[in-house]
């Protein structure tokens with residue numbers, strides 16, 4: 001039985017991860033911002049909802065619920081930012097760039113920093129949820145400045161974490177979940193949450209077989225940085 005910590009877990013891919021690891025018999029600390037209904041409705045004592053906006057320090061009352069050892073941290077919480085052309089060259093604003101960067105790139109790093117003793121104790125795997133949209137090599141269509149830049153920054157942060165934490169036997173992997181039917185894609189997308197999670201969880205299980213900080217899609221193929 002492992003201790004799993006998942007951010008942004010009341011819906012979408014985060015909730016998919018929660019269900020997967022509970023089914024496997026693990027204990028899951030699952031964060032939400034305001035709405036915990038999906039987590040509460042699971043009615044599973046092995047699911048511990050933690051209220052947390054990842055851009056803020058964790059409240060002491062929530063921190064006391066955490067385990068001493070974390071075996072898997074999934075930095076899943078993220079935002080896309082403005083949709084429908086709102087991140088085009090002629091519409092992108094400084095505030096939008098900074099807001100997406102804060103949640104998608106800075107928060108995962110600060111989460112690792114704040115959990116470090118627990119992660120070291122658990123010889124954890126850290127999985128950072130990126131996107132192919134953050135791949136420089138894959139960017140043939142331009143635009144989407146805030147989301148692309150933030151995920152690209154997350155990729156290099158993830159790689160630095162992999163290098164820095166190797167001595168502590170912590171594996172770090174960077175993930176691309178595919179194009180998935182969640183709120184972020186307005187339920188469009190090529191695959192459903194269950195398909196994505198089945199693939200991603202298998203990649204996480206095999207994290208040590210990839211290069212440190214490797215960028216890997218849900219189907220196990222490596223994504224170029």
Ligand SMILES: NC(=O)c1ccc[n+]([C@@H]2O[C@H](COP(=O)([O-])OP(=O)(O)OC[C@H]3O[C@@H](n4cnc5c(N)ncnc54)[C@H](OP(=O)(O)O)[C@@H]3O)[C@@H](O)[C@H]2O)c1
Pocket residue numbers: 007008009010011012013014032033034035052053054055075076077078079080103129130131132176177178179180181182183184185189
């Ligand atoms: N869906 C895709 O096709 C796709 C593709 C590539 C990458 N991704 C990545 O996969 C991850 C999950 O996305 P999703 O598709 O499941 O999106 P989603 O359904 O929109 O869910 C996003 C999650 O992030 C949480 N979140 C956002 N800002 C937060 C903050 N400041 N503090 C704490 N939690 C916050 C949300 O919490 P609330 O419920 O409180 O808003 C929600 O749980 C994201 O990092 C996303 O970039 C998704």
